[in-house]
Amino acid sequence: xxxxxxxAIAEAQLGLEEGGIPIGAVLVxxxxxxxxxxxxxxxxGSPILHGEMDALANSGRQPxxxxxxxxxxxxxxxxxxxxxAILFFGIPKVVIGENTNFMGEEELLRSSGVKIExxxxxxCKKLMRDFIAARPELWNEDIAEPCKTGN
Amino acid sequence: xxxxxxxAIAEAQLGLEEGGIPIGAVLVxxxxxxxxxxxxxxxxGSPILHGEMDALANSGRQPxxxxxxxxxxxxxxxxxxxxxAILFFGIPKVVIGENTNFMGEEELLRSSGVKIExxxxxxCKKLMRDFIAARPELWNEDIAEPCKTGN
Numbered sequence: 001x002x003x004x005x006x007x008a009i010a011e012a013q014l015g016l017e018e019g020g021i022p023i024g025a026v027l028v029x030x031x032x033x034x035x036x037x038x039x040x041x042x043x044x045g046s047p048i049l050h051g052e053m054d055a056l057a058n059s060g061r062q063p064x065x066x067x068x069x070x071x072x073x074x075x076x077x078x079x080x081x082x083x084x085a086i087l088f089f090g091i092p093k094v095v096i097g098e099n100t101n102f103m104g105e106e107e108l109l110r111s112s113g114v115k116i117e118x119x120x121x122x123x124c125k126k127l128m129r130d131f132i133a134a135r136p137e138l139w140n141e142d143i144a145e146p147c148k149t150g151n
Numbered sequence: 152x153x154x155x156x157x158x159a160i161a162e163a164q165l166g167l168e169e170g171g172i173p174i175g176a177v178l179v180x181x182x183x184x185x186x187x188x189x190x191x192x193x194x195x196g197s198p199i200l201h202g203e204m205d206a207l208a209n210s211g212r213q214p215x216x217x218x219x220x221x222x223x224x225x226x227x228x229x230x231x232x233x234x235x236a237i238l239f240f241g242i243p244k245v246v247i248g249e250n251t252n253f254m255g256e257e258e259l260l261r262s263s264g265v266k267i268e269x270x271x272x273x274x275c276k277k278l279m280r281d282f283i284a285a286r287p288e289l290w291n292e293d294i295a296e297p298c299k300t301g302n
Contacts, residue, residue, distance in 0.1 A: 041212065048199065048208045048236065057199045061192065064297045084235015085199065089295050105235075144240050146215045 004073040011038040022127045023051035025074040035059025052082035075124045077104035097124030155224040162189040163226045173278045174202035176225040186210025203233035226275045228255035248275030
């Protein structure tokens, strides 16, 4: 497996160990990871810190041209918020671990000119499948979907 | 002026006093402010903390139904990142202080069914006009646009 997707999975696993939602991401520029992150909804009580957003936050203040030369690796297909961020920063390529457990806004990304690669990783799929089975209410909260428990 | 837009402007002014970019927002549910925020790129070194995102972050973990009954007030037209967040959380209405200094993704919001109101506030316009004139390089960095200084 690509070492950057491995780093994104390591972030997802770190999130799981912290009691959080196992989604991770890394932002890569010229072969170097400039930001790592994972979903920290539970850990920090923040609804905006999806894995991709956390990686962007942790990349700090970068000049516009850096984003435009970067690749975002994420363990799960990006939701509309993260898609908006990818388009806003002008990130030209996104590598996605899996889109079986959640299909994000890949069509919007593609139609906006972003190159998408699907790694179709069994490891990514198992992480999310197991998590969703164990914590469906938390998963629904994270994707802002109402669920039967009144979320 | 509407008291919620006034609260968003107060957030923008707080940001300016902190040395930051003067954009503020509040999230309102059933007539109560449940999250206040302002752009904190400079203060926290975070590229994702636009005013709207900071207000969402500060609203904490809310059930999906709360967002779907809320109104977001923001001093400036929402960029693609903040638009993605508005759509992701299903916020049905956005009140925008001004869109003269920056026109965000209002068409995407409207076409996605979000109700938009433009307050066309002179106070909001002056805040941004003065800031952009004083700190053009910081403004370009915030909207992820390359500028002549190499950002």
